[in-house]
Amino acid sequence: MGFEALIDRLLKGDTRAAARLITIAENDIGAAEEIINSIYKHTGKAYILGITGAPGSGKSTLISTLTNIFVKEGKKVGIICVDPTSPLTGGALLGDRIRMKKHFTTDNVFIRSMANRGQLGGLARATEDAIKILDVYGCDIVIIETVGVGQSEVDIFRPAQSVLVLLVPGMGDDIQAIKAGIMEITDIFVVNKMDLPGADRKVSDITQMLELSMSFKYDYENLNQDHAIVHKWTPKIVKLNSKTGENFDNLLEIINEHKAFLKETGVIENYRLNRIKNETLQILKHKLTRKVEGLIHSNPQIDEYIRLVMDKSMDPYSMANLIIKLLGIE
Amino acid sequence: MRQFAGFGTAAQTNERYKFLLEHGQTGLSVAFSLHTIYGYEADNEYALGEVGKEGVSIDTLKDMETLFDSIDLSKISTSMTINAPAAILLAMYIVTAEKQGHSPDLLRGTIQNDILKEYIAQKSWIFPPEESMRLIIDTIEYCTQHVPQWYTVSISGYHIREAGSTAVQELAFTLADGFAYVEAAMERGLNVDDFAPRLSFFFNAHNNFFEELCKYRAARRIWAKRMKNKYGAKKPESLRLRFHTQTAGVSLTAQEPENNIVRVTLQGLAAVLGGTQSLHTNSFDEALCLPTEKAVKIALRTQQIIANESGVADTVDPLAGSYYVESLTNRMEEEAEAYFFKIEELGGVIPAIKANFFQKEIANASYKYQQEIEKNERIVVGVNDFQLREACSTPLLKIDDQVSKVQIDLLNKIRKNRDNEMVKAKLEKLKIAAQGSENLMPYIMDTVREYASIGEIISTLKEVFGTYDEDSIF
Amino acid sequence: MSENRRIKVLVCKPGLDGHDRGAKVIARALRDAGMEVIYTGIHQTPDDVVNTVIQEDPDAVILSILSGAHNALCPMIMEKLKEKDIDDVLVAVGGIIPDEDKPFLEKHGLKGFQGPGTELKEIVEFVKTNLKR
Numbered sequence: 001m002g003f004e005a006l007i008d009r010l011l012k013g014d015t016r017a018a019a020r021l022i023t024i025a026e027n028d029i030g031a032a033e034e035i036i037n038s039i040y041k042h043t044g045k046a047y048i049l050g051i052t053g054a055p056g057s058g059k060s061t062l063i064s065t066l067t068n069i070f071v072k073e074g075k076k077v078g079i080i081c082v083d084p085t086s087p088l089t090g091g092a093l094l095g096d097r098i099r100m101k102k103h104f105t106t107d108n109v110f111i112r113s114m115a116n117r118g119q120l121g122g123l124a125r126a127t128e129d130a131i132k133i134l135d136v137y138g139c140d141i142v143i144i145e146t147v148g149v150g151q152s153e154v155d156i157f158r159p160a161q162s163v164l165v166l167l168v169p170g171m172g173d174d175i176q177a178i179k180a181g182i183m184e185i186t187d188i189f190v191v192n193k194m195d196l197p198g199a200d201r202k203v204s205d206i207t208q209m210l211e212l213s214m215s216f217k218y219d220y221e222n223l224n225q226d227h228a229i230v231h232k233w234t235p236k237i238v239k240l241n242s243k244t245g246e247n248f249d250n251l252l253e254i255i256n257e258h259k260a261f262l263k264e265t266g267v268i269e270n271y272r273l274n275r276i277k278n279e280t281l282q283i284l285k286h287k288l289t290r291k292v293e294g295l296i297h298s299n300p301q302i303d304e305y306i307r308l309v310m311d312k313s314m315d316p317y318s319m320a321n322l323i324i325k326l327l328g329i330e
Numbered sequence: 331m332r333q334f335a336g337f338g339t340a341a342q343t344n345e346r347y348k349f350l351l352e353h354g355q356t357g358l359s360v361a362f363s364l365h366t367i368y369g370y371e372a373d374n375e376y377a378l379g380e381v382g383k384e385g386v387s388i389d390t391l392k393d394m395e396t397l398f399d400s401i402d403l404s405k406i407s408t409s410m411t412i413n414a415p416a417a418i419l420l421a422m423y424i425v426t427a428e429k430q431g432h433s434p435d436l437l438r439g440t441i442q443n444d445i446l447k448e449y450i451a452q453k454s455w456i457f458p459p460e461e462s463m464r465l466i467i468d469t470i471e472y473c474t475q476h477v478p479q480w481y482t483v484s485i486s487g488y489h490i491r492e493a494g495s496t497a498v499q500e501l502a503f504t505l506a507d508g509f510a511y512v513e514a515a516m517e518r519g520l521n522v523d524d525f526a527p528r529l530s531f532f533f534n535a536h537n538n539f540f541e542e543l544c545k546y547r548a549a550r551r552i553w554a555k556r557m558k559n560k561y562g563a564k565k566p567e568s569l570r571l572r573f574h575t576q577t578a579g580v581s582l583t584a585q586e587p588e589n590n591i592v593r594v595t596l597q598g599l600a601a602v603l604g605g606t607q608s609l610h611t612n613s614f615d616e617a618l619c620l621p622t623e624k625a626v627k628i629a630l631r632t633q634q635i636i637a638n639e640s641g642v643a644d645t646v647d648p649l650a651g652s653y654y655v656e657s658l659t660n661r662m663e664e665e666a667e668a669y670f671f672k673i674e675e676l677g678g679v680i681p682a683i684k685a686n687f688f689q690k691e692i693a694n695a696s697y698k699y700q701q702e703i704e705k706n707e708r709i710v711v712g713v714n715d716f717q718l719r720e721a722c723s724t725p726l727l728k729i730d731d732q733v734s735k736v737q738i739d740l741l742n743k744i745r746k747n748r749d750n751e752m753v754k755a756k757l758e759k760l761k762i763a764a765q766g767s768e769n770l771m772p773y774i775m776d777t778v779r780e781y782a783s784i785g786e787i788i789s790t791l792k793e794v795f796g797t798y799d800e801d802s803i804f
Numbered sequence: 805m806s807e808n809r810r811i812k813v814l815v816c817k818p819g820l821d822g823h824d825r826g827a828k829v830i831a832r833a834l835r836d837a838g839m840e841v842i843y844t845g846i847h848q849t850p851d852d853v854v855n856t857v858i859q860e861d862p863d864a865v866i867l868s869i870l871s872g873a874h875n876a877l878c879p880m881i882m883e884k885l886k887e888k889d890i891d892d893v894l895v896a897v898g899g900i901i902p903d904e905d906k907p908f909l910e911k912h913g914l915k916g917f918q919g920p921g922t923e924l925k926e927i928v929e930f931v932k933t934n935l936k937r
Contacts, residue, residue, distance in 0.1 A: 016888070019861040027809040056685070090810065091835035097856065098845035099799060106855045113860060115840045117810070364820035364871055375849055379876025380820050453822030453846055494825050584919045617920050618902060693828060700829050704924055713921050
């Protein structure tokens, strides 16, 4: 099946085409490949902002208020809200739209809910595809929202240029989550609901943690490079109230500061390089897994190996090596 | 005995009221159209298709005057089911009586005015909780001083139950709301014995006979104890929990609707045995439509038969002393106390609302209930057991879409004929008062007198108070 | 159809009635049947519904209306969908819909009409068997 017609419409900024292409990319990895293949050269214009935080930290309200500001600046905004799929039933309940202000028109704000369909890490397999589609559709900014609850939900930093982590006063668990992994991926900590008691306490908790361990997101991005100059970004902390919009100037300033940092230090190039590596790795994993699964269920040679392992005349490691040989990628 | 009514335009509802009064009803009950409930004018985008559908459509004082045309407000008692804009409707009622020549101290009736359960279950809020609470305490304070025979808040468990809560949740959340109003009014500086006797309750009567009647008994006990021990009330009327009961709308089935007559009878019986002061029995066709005249009459007759023929109303608390009734009452009281503790831990009712505590508890209970029906662990006759498939031939009452046009025409006429400069001036005064901390009732009454619409008054208040959005809860 | 297709359903409450118990229970049931369910919350105008349909591209839309506003709201939603050339989405309405209104709504392309007391598995089955794509 060709998608030329839809892609043509996408390039002209057609909303329905964008929506349908995301659906297709979600449902069929083969089709996703075809779509990305033809639109990739048009990507790279959108600024990608990741927002994560525990349930109830006010992510949707924050995004809603931020989006309002961006729209007033004349920008076109794409929002992708990723929620978990139930491992038992495969279903998902996606309720993030409720809190998004409804006075957004379709012309300048595109909101899409996405279930992660069992992928670990906080994103769905097709999230990166959807980002690219919205980029080509004409969004100046793409905001990705994920539920960040623990150390395993940190994948948001892969596609996002700036990562915001939301915290609320009072909830003690989030500090634990930060220690366990969120710390390293965060560019800006946002303490929401600043009017609640305990907001200052939360700020000082984060400050203390930051002193103990500097962000190594950018170290990591330079890991495999010889003579890399390591530019450090010290994560910033903002207190605000996303319902009233109080202190949003402050947040915008810091986002811009971070954008400028990425550009001026050249970190953005490292960042792109790593993003491509990571993405390729993800795609390879997906493809190889599918290929191996297909092989295991259909290849008589492998049935033979399995019998040998059952007889204890071979061990699973040796069998795996033989399968890699079969795949021809040794 | 009073039956909930209201549909179409004020003139149409006025006709129905006269019919009900002729058939022995002793009080009137007003249901309002959804656009009125949310404070939108009839020609607002959100009012599309809603005008007069679920109740009477009221935009201005003119509609209120028509609604009670030829009905002497000093002689009847009126119950108004309205919450977020309650202060405005109450102001309209007082001004209507004023125009009939009656002073406010003669007025008798109830206004629901219970905003907390809106955030918890019913969802028709407009302003954020704190600002809503201010309006409620304004009405309590105003009525305490000027409309002493009026019941100022009808603290409602009905909707909490309809939203899917358990009986214990209904009991606990409703009483927690009640205590929140008491505390807020005392904070305003009112004496507990001055306003507490004018608070009343509104409970649901669901299917489980003993659980329901013990719920009412537990509620009375908890209220009396706390009012006395915690809030220092001295008057016996302050300790007395007065309540109105309505049979559970959600228990009515669309399948074999006539069976609902039997359900309603049993539910009404539980309420009377549990000591209810007044009762609304649902019409059997309500799962299908607004009730028809015939169904309304059967519902009214059901009450009359329970009250006059069965003899159950002759004895106070006739089931007291039964080992089962007493132990079940105790257990429900204990479970309610456990909920009070949790709510306090969260910082009180409003913080618990903001943390979605109630909403989550109810959503889980309601999903569980539905699952029990699906798995046949709970039998609903005619629905998941003993089914008889037959076509429904109940005649339905329909509100034609002409109502919307009529109402909008009326509204436009008012807009043209009133003194618009004066309306603007009074709204401006209301706005300034809202920015301060004065009681807003007199200001609202001034805008109402000039025929400002509910939509205009609410928009003015929104400019100061803002609005409220809830998080999604399943 | 393809490797990873999931049925995506939009559950909406157009109009002003706040009785979202039924809508929420249905949303949960569809989720438990393996579908991806977007719940929009209460007070949706016809434009809100259509905008959401465009962006989320669901296979089915379930409108839940208990206020009696269905005859005004549903045809308007269907018309606006048609204006946008959206014809491959199942649009069902449930809640309190009197029998005599059904032919009128059917004429406008609406299906379903499940009222209170409908078994959840019946609704799940209905969605599965009436999809248009």
